[in-house]
Amino acid sequence: MDKRHTIIQLLADGKFHSGEELAAALGVSRAAIWKHLKQLKSDYSLTLFSVRGRGYRLSQPLELLDEAAILESISEDARARIDQLEVQQQIDSTNSYLMALGMTGAPSGYVCLAEQQTAGRGRRGRAWVSPFGSNIYLSILWRYNVGIAALSGISIAAGVAVAKALEAQGITGVGLKWPNDILVDGRKLAGLLMEVAGEQSGPSRVVLGVGLNTLLAADDAEDIDQPWIDLTRVAGDQKISRNHLSGLLISELIKMLSRFEAEGLTKVSQEWKRFDIYYDQPVVIKLSEQKQITGIHKGIDASGALLLQTGSEIKAYHGGEVSLRAV
DSSP states (O other), X not given: OOHHHHHHHHHTTOSOXXXXXXXXXXXXXXXXXXXXXXXXXXXXXXXXXXXXXXXXXXXXXXXXXXXXXXXXXXXXXXXXXXXXXXXXXXXXXXXXXXXXXXXXXXXXXXXXXXEEESSOBOGGGOBOOOOTTTSEEEEEEEEESXXXXXXXXXXXXXXXXXXXXXXXXXXXXXXXXXXXXXXXXXXXXXXXXXXXXXXXXXXXEEEEEEEEOSSOOTTGGGGOOSOBOOHHHHHTTSOOOHHHHHHHHHHHHHHHHHHHHHHTTTTTHHHHHHHBTTTTSEEEEEOSXXXXXXXXXXXXXXXXXXXXXXXXXXXXXXXXXXXXXXX
16 A cells, blocks of 8 residues: 555544654654655645644544445445446546546446545536545446437436435435536535447447535635535534445446436436426526526426426526526
8 A cells, every 4th residue: 555545544533643653654764754744745735733742633534435335335236236446546537537448448337436636527617626535526437328319318317316315314405406516505515527428329438427525624615616515514413424425326326327228317307306496496597608598497308408487488408508597
């Protein structure tokens, strides 16, 4: 194991550890420990405190991702459909990583999680804030025999799957904002990034990415340009395990992915309506910098398109560059 990762594991409890203790655990000198800690701060942007006579500690405890613990929290049926599950310490983007593997023949059911993303991506090209060891960054590669057009609406189904996983964790007040934002109290808790490649007549492949805030420090969130929230603020006294929640998310998402080719949105539309925070409410959809339309949000159609009522007419609008907000 990388010595830096070993040091992070030792410091993850948030308590002070002396230089002598760390040096003995790694079998290196105290000077080497100091160099490793300096590198950790630089590579992972971790906040480390040093107090003479007490040693070193992280600014807060971390529950590091553990492959065995995650697998234990995944349902038996979903576990049987996973080809491989890996945890990366640091990666540019879990989605980019699986998209590249998908091009080289990686199988359906390949799951990747990361402690940190250096180039995490959200919808419409936005950067996704991804500090080390704080949140959940998860992507799944899935293959289909059908063409790309047949996968319309899969991000809608994925949003429902994430909402159901959060409910299974005991989180209340979860809502969905079309097409794929997960909110609590009107603030963004999680987002989805769906990337599809393949042939028009099939086969095709999907990489489904989920970014979910479990613990997000205000300093890390300075670049977020919309109201946000994390599970620490939502859950109050409830202890949320990143590993257990990752397992719940993977279970629900793989169940959805494995059924989508046969079922589409037929069994999802009513569940979407239950979570849809803007259903039957006045909204504005932005089609471009110059054009926006106000109307009443009437849910989704069979393909996952947003239904907007203006006067007596109801018209469907698909995703892409369309954005939605309350009036």
